[in-house]
Amino acid sequence: MTGQLRKNYRKPQPRTIGLGHYVKQGNFMDKVPNPALWLLRLWDRMPSTSTARSMQVWPSVFGLRNGDTQILNAMLAMVAMADRTRDAVLASGLPDSMKSGMVEWRKAYDVVLPNVASNGTWDNTRSEFTIARRERLLYCAEWLDQVCAKPEETQTELDRIAAELQDLRAAIQEAEGIDDDFRALLLDAVECMRRAIAEYEVRGAAGIDAAFGEIFAQVLRRAKASDVKSPEAKGLVKRTLETAKSVASLNGLVQLGNTLLSAATNLLGQF
Numbered sequence: 072m073t074g075q076l077r078k079n080y081r082k083p084q085p086r087t088i089g090l091g092h093y094v095k096q097g098n099f100m101d102k103v104p105n106p107a108l109w110l111l112r113l114w115d116r117m118p119s120t121s122t123a124r125s126m127q128v129w130p131s132v133f134g135l136r137n138g139d140t141q142i143l144n145a146m147l148a149m150v151a152m153a154d155r156t157r158d159a160v161l162a163s164g165l166p167d168s169m170k171s172g173m174v175e176w177r178k179a180y181d182v183v184l185p186n187v188a189s190n191g192t193w194d195n196t197r198s199e200f201t202i203a204r205r206e207r208l209l210y211c212a213e214w215l216d217q218v219c220a221k222p223e224e225t226q227t228e229l230d231r232i233a234a235e236l237q238d239l240r241a242a243i244q245e246a247e248g249i250d251d252d253f254r255a256l257l258l259d260a261v262e263c264m265r266r267a268i269a270e271y272e273v274r275g276a277a278g279i280d281a282a283f284g285e286i287f288a289q290v291l292r293r294a295k296a297s298d299v300k301s302p303e304a305k306g307l308v309k310r311t312l313e314t315a316k317s318v319a320s321l322n323g324l325v326q327l328g329n330t331l332l333s334a335a336t337n338l339l340g341q342f
Contacts, residue, residue, distance in 0.1 A: 106152045107212035121193040128193040176204035248303035
């Protein structure tokens with residue numbers, strides 16, 4: 072059993088994964104290389120306690136707004152990921168006694184949908200997600216990591232970009248030398264990148280062009296030369312482009328990089 076995943080695992084940055092938006096885009100679950108690691112990262116986004124109803128808390132775990140109609144799809148996808156992990160263990164050549172212990176964490180997910188249906192509290196659900204069960208899920212993630220997981224370096228880069236996007240969004244919101252329309256334009260670009268990261272986390276490189284490249288190009292081409300005359304505006308645009316290039320570089324996304332380069336050239340030519 073490899074200890075590298077346990078050594079390198081970092082709890083996810085507080086960011087959205089946009090799962091509710093992407094579950095409707097096909098068999099994305101087949102594209103997640105290590106469902107146990109995916110579940111572990113989602114587990115670590117769950118608040119330890121809350122007096123709210125379970126259904127009021129789950130949207131924030133998935134990075135959705137309360138009332139988003141995709142929450143049910145997201146929760147069904149989470150349970151399906153748990154089933155996929157359990158089935159992989161049960162289908163393995165491991166001793167039966169070991170299998171039953173490895174998948175004991177799956178019982179926590181048995182209460183998720185019934186508790187939502189009965190309008191139960193979050194604490195009733197969270198009490199099933201114990202430290203001992205998390206450790207068993209981590210063990211499954213380590214086992215699956217031997218044969219199918221993405222390199223941990225990729226997740227580290229995703230965490231870095233996510234933190235960079237968070238800082239960039241704050242800088243745009245606090246900037247005083249840009250007008251509201253241009254601010255909204257840059258925030259749209261940040262949102263496009265956030266969605267691209269969510270797409271990558273859920274489905275890998277597949278489909279990320281559609282989620283990011285085309286939209287980002289359109290956002291950039293809407294900018295007017297008058298918007299980017301101030302040093303502050305130029306600095307924000309350049310910083311946005313640098314962050315976008317980091318997103319484009321994930322897993323050698325050549326076409327996305329070309330789309331971004333074309334959009335950037337159009338905008339920078341207006342300075």
